[in-house]
Amino acid sequence: MSHQPLSCILSPDLLHKLALDTTAKHRSTILNTLELDQSFRLRRAELAARQVVRPLGSMSAGVGGSPNRSIYDQRHSTENAPGTLVRKEGQGPVKDVSINQAYDGFGFTYKLYWDIFHRDSIDDQGMPIEGLVHYGDAYDNAFWDGAGHMFFGDGDGQLLTDTTKGLDVIGHELTHGVTQHEANLTYSGQSGALNESLSDVFGSLVKQYHLKQTAAKADWLIGKDIVGPQLAPALRSMKAPGTANQYDDQPADMDHYVHTSKDNGGVHTNSGIPNHAFYVTATTLGGKAWMAPGNIWYDTLLDSKVTPRTTFTLFAAVTLRHARSRYGTTSKEAQAVQAGWNAVKVRAR
Amino acid sequence: MKLVRSGGLGGLEMVATVDAADLPTDQQDVASTLLAQDLRGPGTSRPGGADQFSYQLEIQHDGHTVLRHWDEPEVPETVRPLLTSLTRQAKPSR
Numbered sequence A: 001m002s003h004q005p006l007s008c009i010l011s012p013d014l015l016h017k018l019a020l021d022t023t024a025k026h027r028s029t030i031l032n033t034l035e036l037d038q039s040f041r042l043r044r045a046e047l048a049a050r051q052v053v054r055p056l057g058s059m060s061a062g063v064g065g066s067p068n069r070s071i072y073d074q075r076h077s078t079e080n081a082p083g084t085l086v087r088k089e090g091q092g093p094v095k096d097v098s099i100n101q102a103y104d105g106f107g108f109t110y111k112l113y114w115d116i117f118h119r120d121s122i123d124d125q126g127m128p129i130e131g132l133v134h135y136g137d138a139y140d141n142a143f144w145d146g147a148g149h150m151f152f153g154d155g156d157g158q159l160l161t162d163t164t165k166g167l168d169v170i171g172h173e174l175t176h177g178v179t180q181h182e183a184n185l186t187y188s189g190q191s192g193a194l195n196e197s198l199s200d201v202f203g204s205l206v207k208q209y210h211l212k213q214t215a216a217k218a219d220w221l222i223g224k225d226i227v228g229p230q231l232a233p234a235l236r237s238m239k240a241p242g243t244a245n246q247y248d249d250q251p252a253d254m255d256h257y258v259h260t261s262k263d264n265g266g267v268h269t270n271s272g273i274p275n276h277a278f279y280v281t282a283t284t285l286g287g288k289a290w291m292a293p294g295n296i297w298y299d300t301l302l303d304s305k306v307t308p309r310t311t312f313t314l315f316a317a318v319t320l321r322h323a324r325s326r327y328g329t330t331s332k333e334a335q336a337v338q339a340g341w342n343a344v345k346v347r348a349r
Numbered sequence B: 001m002k003l004v005r006s007g008g009l010g011g012l013e014m015v016a017t018v019d020a021a022d023l024p025t026d027q028q029d030v031a032s033t034l035l036a037q038d039l040r041g042p043g044t045s046r047p048g049g050a051d052q053f054s055y056q057l058e059i060q061h062d063g064h065t066v067l068r069h070w071d072e073p074e075v076p077e078t079v080r081p082l083l084t085s086l087t088r089q090a091k092p093s094r
């Protein structure tokens, strides 16, 4: 077995990719595909593939795989510079539960990106993960500042509660950083809605991966653990956009796309459309949503064709292309992606 | 005066309409200053940011109206108490 030539182990498609792709990202993606398959044969192939690609680039064992977290206490100020450093990487829990929730949530988020997508933090270069907690006075928000910081408010108890309580919310904010370093989708209109949707998709996957939930078992709600009574039961629903709370006006398909000047052209509204496409893809396929669906969406986020002004139609086409190249033109994965975009009336081909 | 807060993680628009006379005097002073001049914060919003609030403040006085707009994180510290106090009275607009 150990002398079996590579061509008998790897599909021609995969070999072709291994030969052509020279970027570390693509190599890690290919290796990831192989690693996810638990069969002995493919595990051997993975080892062989590592031997093939190692001389070409920087990938080496033992690099990456652990986050570098710093949590700061803003002590209810609206100062935008980091406040008091209260817990850094490797330090044990502190008394303040919000600090620990942010620290742990970043850890679980890092873990999904590393375990499944072989991504080393926000920039894939081990970038420090910095959370600023207790921002503002009863501040009803969590946000990414575009400069490497995630801010978390305590909520007013009516609309939102402590925003560090939501693992999907922490994953959502960190993913804004990932998106900024990859497709850098412009935060308005359809590209802004895709930016928002990617944060919901990967935020939801962080939670599902941590809870070991299948697509069928997951609730597909966003912000369930941080809403107050006015926004209960959740901020958004990927399963049924527009039904998450009494104010939720998310559309579930292109026929109901909302044209507005508010919220950068409704980025948190129209994200319901790509969110639902991912949900339909994942539930059509069944199993663990972070596997094939997550990998297809992650490949798309890294694809150079996905530029800052990407539309839903282009994004959909790129997901389909990755589903076909990864799993085969007529694979059930490609069919599920097609079903996802069909459900939201976005033409994908 | 009328405050519209938009954006944020929830994307929920919040609106408050308040009579300036009902505000604390220091906040009335800030509102008067804003009638005469635009105040800007030290920060500038960055293009890569996400989920940040935007505020639009409409102030009416002696038959004319001024509009002031800030995106987080560029809200000036002198204006923030006024925005916080108006936000507390705001209701979801949809």
Ligand SMILES: [Zn+2]
Pocket: A172, A176, A196, A199, B009, B050, B051
């Ligand atoms: Zn967001």
